[in-house]
Amino acid sequence: MAESKHFIHEIIDEELKEGGRCYGQTVHTRFPPEPNGYLHIGHAKALEIDFGTAELYGGLCNLRMDDTNPTKEDEEYVDAIKEDIKWLGHDWGDRFFYASQYFEQMYGFGVELIKKGLAYVCELTPEQMKEMRGDTTTPAQSPFRDRPIEESLDLFARMRAGEFEDGSLTLRAKIDLASGNFNMRDPVIYRINRLPHHRTGNEWCIYPMYDFAHPIEDALEGITHSLCSLEFENHRPLYDWVVNNISVECKPRQIEFARLGITHTVLSKRKLRNLVETGMVSGWDDPRMPTLCGLRRRGYTPKSIRDFHEKNGVSKVNSVVEYAFLEYCLREDLNKTAARAMAVLNPVKLIIDNYPEGMTEEFEVENNPENPEDGTRIVTFSRELWIDRDDFMEEPAKKYFRLFPGNEVRLKSAYVIKCVGCDKDADGNITAVHATYDTESRGGNTADGRKIKATIHWVDTATAADAEIRLYDRLFTVEAPDLADVNYLDFVNPDSLTVIKGAKVEASLKACKPEDRFQFLRVGYFCADSKDSSPTHLVFNRAVSLKDSYRPE
Ligand code: ATP
Ligand code: MG
Numbered sequence: 001m002a003e004s005k006h007f008i009h010e011i012i013d014e015e016l017k018e019g020g021r022c023y024g025q026t027v028h029t030r031f032p033p034e035p036n037g038y039l040h041i042g043h044a045k046a047l048e049i050d051f052g053t054a055e056l057y058g059g060l061c062n063l064r065m066d067d068t069n070p071t072k073e074d075e076e077y078v079d080a081i082k083e084d085i086k087w088l089g090h091d092w093g094d095r096f097f098y099a100s101q102y103f104e105q106m107y108g109f110g111v112e113l114i115k116k117g118l119a120y121v122c123e124l125t126p127e128q129m130k131e132m133r134g135d136t137t138t139p140a141q142s143p144f145r146d147r148p149i150e151e152s153l154d155l156f157a158r159m160r161a162g163e164f165e166d167g168s169l170t171l172r173a174k175i176d177l178a179s180g181n182f183n184m185r186d187p188v189i190y191r192i193n194r195l196p197h198h199r200t201g202n203e204w205c206i207y208p209m210y211d212f213a214h215p216i217e218d219a220l221e222g223i224t225h226s227l228c229s230l231e232f233e234n235h236r237p238l239y240d241w242v243v244n245n246i247s248v249e250c251k252p253r254q255i256e257f258a259r260l261g262i263t264h265t266v267l268s269k270r271k272l273r274n275l276v277e278t279g280m281v282s283g284w285d286d287p288r289m290p291t292l293c294g295l296r297r298r299g300y301t302p303k304s305i306r307d308f309h310e311k312n313g314v315s316k317v318n319s320v321v322e323y324a325f326l327e328y329c330l331r332e333d334l335n336k337t338a339a340r341a342m343a344v345l346n347p348v349k350l351i352i353d354n355y356p357e358g359m360t361e362e363f364e365v366e367n368n369p370e371n372p373e374d375g376t377r378i379v380t381f382s383r384e385l386w387i388d389r390d391d392f393m394e395e396p397a398k399k400y401f402r403l404f405p406g407n408e409v410r411l412k413s414a415y416v417i418k419c420v421g422c423d424k425d426a427d428g429n430i431t432a433v434h435a436t437y438d439t440e441s442r443g444g445n446t447a448d449g450r451k452i453k454a455t456i457h458w459v460d461t462a463t464a465a466d467a468e469i470r471l472y473d474r475l476f477t478v479e480a481p482d483l484a485d486v487n488y489l490d491f492v493n494p495d496s497l498t499v500i501k502g503a504k505v506e507a508s509l510k511a512c513k514p515e516d517r518f519q520f521l522r523v524g525y526f527c528a529d530s531k532d533s534s535p536t537h538l539v540f541n542r543a544v545s546l547k548d549s550y551r552p553e
Contacts, residue, residue, distance in 0.1 A: 299527030299543025
């Protein structure tokens with residue numbers, strides 16, 4: 001994993017050459033999700049960077065729930081996040097933490113800053129603070145900036161004790177009201193907010209702000225490199241200010257990288273939650289969702305997702321990657337790993353007139369020609385088979401080489417057959433196709449070497465299983481539903497799911513397990529649905545089509 005080096009690794013290599021700022025420790029990173037939703041493919045990028053960098057340097061990566069904001073967090077998400085990370089193949093060992101477990105220490109550092117004259121309790125309301133934040137030419141103001149240390153200490157303690165209204169007082173770091181970086185204009189580091197917290201309950205009515213909490217969490221855990229996305233770049237001076245002004249031994253270094261964007265989808269937990277809550281999708285794990293659980297249910301492999309991030313690389317320039325590239329990475333992996341099977345999505349009966357009634361043959365076929373060690377399986381063959389309606393045309397179109405009266409095709413791995421006609425009902429609908437088989441062509445090759453242009457897939461009616469097939473398309477009809485000035489909900493693709501109820505699949509699939517992945521010959525890559533598929537009601541999700549619309553340069 002993460003074998004290719006990127007700019008973050010170059011920075012670390014330089015540091016190590018200079019004796020390192022890792023204090024003799026190995027590289028120690030962390031992945032800090034906010035437990036307010038499920039992880040998506042963008043988080044997987046951060047996961048690859050955090051865990052991948054640790055792995056590359058023989059270091060460690062912590063998993064930390066960033067739960068300092070009590071408004072929207074939920075324990076439900078914590079378990080889901082852990083499961084998704086494990087599924088991707090990452091291991092945090094016994095280093096699982098909650099930011100909220102450091103609340104007491106954070107409070108202590110707040111006190112320390114006040115004592116050092118580096119923080120003060122401010123009585124400006126949020127509105128007043130906004131009015132007094134100044135602009136590029138005017139510094140911000142606070143009439144409380146020079147309040148005596150003792151007074152701030154007393155007020156801060158009473159804030160904690162619950163003596164003041166929500167939003168009435170804040171603790172602010174005393175840095176630089178004239179700073180060109182507005183994050184440094186005496187940022188609020190604590191606010192009063194009487195909301196129960198999913199872990200600490202009603203113990204606290206003051207909560208630390210992210211910019212204060214995060215560097216403390218990192219420092220307390222001995223994190224050497226705090227890797228985060230680009231939107232925190234302007235916050236780095238504050239990050240450094242915090243670790244440099246509190247009594248911690250470890251001084252982690254923040255390095256930012258570009259966020260991942262993908263076409264035809266949204267990558268924000270808020271928007272994804274909205275899709276779930278408005279019923280546009282069936283849940284966070286709907287196979288159309290870019291969430292890890294959705295991609296997994298769709299049929300994505302951990303390897304395909306890791307390859308996708310690996311190939312995209314890591315830089316400081318935000319970019320949007322084509323959705324088709326993600327599909328390409330999946331196809332590449334499934335081509336090597338997915339077992340082949342035959343499934344007929346739109347079945348019509350094929351009757352082989354000269355094949356003895358009641359006779360059955362077994363053909364041993366390779367599970368995956370790309371991977372001979374995957375072994376073989378048996379498919380049965382008899383007089384009546386299912387084939388796809390599209391593989392027969394009574395009046396062939398130009399360049400149509402499949403079944404039409406008089407034409408020969410190969411039934412995959414079985415026999416060469418010649419179409420002799422079809423049956424129709426009173427309305428003219430085709431109810432069965434008739435053919436004769438070449439008894440000399442067992443296995444699919446002609447004895448006289450004559451060329452057969454087309455090969456079609458089939459399923460034995462005697463042993464076939466019924467299946468429900470779910471075909472998925474892009475969730476959004478436009479490339480960039482995420483743009484600020486459009487309402488992404490207006491662009492949800494109404495045809496993103498097509499359900500086929502009466503498909504016929506080969507008998508071996510009756511034994512498949514949830515999440516087993518297959519290449520249905522000539523049809524696409526499919527995955528047994530983890531929620532709805534059972535031996536008595538098989539359900540397969542199309543993970544990706546066979547055709548490759550994407551060609552990497
Ligand atoms: P969202 O907007 O989806 O809620 P977030 O950044 O608020 O994303 P967090 O749970 O705070 O979500 O993210 C955990 C980590 O994942 C952070 O380090 C964040 O930078 C990273 N991350 C989130 N989205 C992306 C993305 N699209 N590309 C790369 N990294 C991301
Ligand atoms: Mg966040």
